[in-house]
Amino acid sequence: MKGRLGLRFVAIGYLAALLAFPVGLVFYRAFEHGVDAFWEAMTTPDAQHAFWLTVEMVAIAVPLNTAFGVLCALVLVRQNFRGKALLNAAVDLPFAVSPVVIGLALILIYGRDGWIGDWLIENGIRVIFSTPGMILATIFVSLPFVVREVVPVLREIGTEQEQAAETLGASPLQTFFRITLPAIRWGVAYGVVLTTARALGEFGAVSIVSGKLSGQTETLTLLVENRFQRFDLAGAYAASVVLAILALLTLLSMNLLRPKEGR
Amino acid sequence: MIALIPLSAVVLKSTDRGWDSFWNAVSSPQAWAALRLTLIASVVVVIVNAIVGTVIAWVLVRDEFRGKSVMNSIIDLPFALPTIVAGLTLLALYGPRGPFGLDVAYTRFAVVLALLFVTLPFVVRAVQPVLLELDQEVEQAAESLGASKWVTFRRIILPALYPAIIAGSGLAFARAVGEFGSLVLITGNLPFKTEAASVFIFSQVESDNVTGAAAVSVVLLLIAFVVLLGFGWLSRKVVRDEG
Structure with missing residues (x-):
């Protein structure tokens, strides 16, 4: 005892x-220093901009990663082809690679002197030090979550129901939306929650491609660092708390979704 | 493809001026110090995680007390909390203005502390399900045959947990080696002292030494792969030896 x-x-x-x-x-x-001080710190133009930029990035990265994740999981579970093991390993890469390295990789491709960076800049498309690059970085780091949550569920449900639907004349799309998607919906939801949390909170990869232009390419996480460096501790704490609350909400939804996975 | 092409660009960039420049970049005193710090800190963090993580998982599964469910749900907080917030959070308590006068900011211990924070869930979440599945009858049998608690733990429980502990530790190691966000604020990034490899890469990119940054990145990539493969192999070997 x-x-x-x-x-x-x-x-x-x-x-x-x-x-x-x-x-x-x-x-x-x-x-x-009271709720008013907190509110003031979060309603400055920079803070407002950072908040909405973060929302924008999540709104783009999460749906894309969800669609890709479900598709990729379907391919990994339901199809056999050469190089499948390679695809399987590649999906997990963003987990094993430092976010800074991911950022650097994007600069080498899309940046000045990058593989396609010069061509893009000549055509007036700026990726690095602007929002598209940050969105790419966010997509990159949060890529594996949906795949990893959906793959085991797909394995478990098997193909019997899908085959039955096809025998009864359903098109592949109908089968997907009527049979497969409802069966994997909790796995997808769990993956979406994890993707959102990661997309909201990414710092390293986004930081390296953003150029840290205050009021232009500054997300909430970058705002925390910027305010800290400028000795605006109260402001840094305020932005941190907003992110921490979002993280706690994520935890809460994870706990709500988890028991349902077993059903 | 989204994942592979950019990373191969890093590998190519690191050697685009030949192996000598790659080697010079990696073996420069500052890069070497950063890589060494990252490796040593990661090893320390993995050892602490393997022990404390197993203890926490044990308490969560076998112990009963009020607030256990709260404890269970905050384990995942380091995964949900943005890393930069994690760094600021630790700095608030263990920094120069901390309430208990514990100031570890800008020391190597701060590096370990930040890495401990972000890697906390790996071992716990790997060991917990295995402990839940574990058959308690074997333990009762061992105890009724006169085995002490410690012997039962070492001979019966621990061998069953090894694969999970190893797998969790491998993930924690890979994460610790690449960690960036939580280190930025609390370590002060002093070269030769508290600058970890990822922070070194970042500063090299900022000062336009992309080749040097790519070279150290490749070393980090290699370490991550070797660690993940190595720990996977170790965990399978343990299972085989058991069987």
């Missing part, structure tokens, strides 16, 4: 020191 209490103490102590206290303190610091 003594040993059990000791272990409990170690576990709770570790989590408190590493997670609970620090996060709690940031909330306290953000609101220690």
Whole structure:
């Protein structure tokens, strides 16, 4: 019994020191000068712009990654072809690669002197140091989530129902929307939540391709860093709290979705 | 293709002025110090994670107390929280203006602290399901045959957990090696002291030394692959030896 209490103490102590206290303190610091100060820090033009830019990036990256993720999972589970193992490994790459390296890779392709960067710039398309590059970076880092959540579900449901539908004359599209999609919807939802969280919070990859132009290419995470560097601690805490609340909402929806996966 | 083409660009860029320039970039004192710091800190972090992560998973599965479900759900917080916020969060408590006067900012311990924060869930979430599935009858049998708690744990429980601990540690290691956001604010990025490899890459890109940045990136990529393959192999080997 003594040993059990000791272990409990170690576990709770570790989590408190590493997670609970620090996060709690940031909330306290953000609101220690009152809600008005917090509101003021978040309604400056820069903060407003950062917030809406973040929303815009999520709104583009998440649907694209969801569509790609479901398609990719279908290909990985339902089809056999040469190089399938390679595709499987490539999907997980963004998890294993540092976000900074991802950012650098995008610069080498789309930036000045990049593989297609010069051609793009000549045609008036600016990718690096502007929003398209940041969206690409966000898509890149949050690529694997939907695939990884949908693949096991697809394996589990099997193909019997889909085959039955096809025998009864359903087109592939009908089969997908009437049979497959409803069966995998919780897996997709879980993947979407994880993708959204990652897209909201990405810093390294976005930072390196953004050029950090305040009021132009500054997302919420970049705003946190910028305000911190300018010794605007209260402002940095305020922006952090907005992101932390979004993270907590993510946790909440993860917990709500998780039991449903088993159904 | 979205993933592979850009990364091959990094590999090509790192060697576009020949192997000598690649080697010079990687072995420059500053790059070398950054790579060494990243590796050592990652090893420390993985060892702590393997031990504490297993303890936390154990407490979550086998212990009962009020607030356990809250504890279970905050484990994932480091995955959900943006890394830059994680860094600021740690700085608030363990930085120069912290309430307890514990100031580790701009030290190597800060690097370890930030990496511990972002890698916390890997081992816990790998071990937890295995512990849940584990048959308690074997443990009861061992105990009724006179095995002490410690012997039961070491001989019965731990061997069953090894594959999960190893798999979780591998993911944690890969994450620690590449981590960037949480390090930026709390470590101060002092070259030769607290500058990790990813931060070094970032500063090289900012100062337009793209080839040097690409070279160190390739080393990071190699480490991540070797670690993931190595840990995967180790975890399969353990399963085989058990069987």
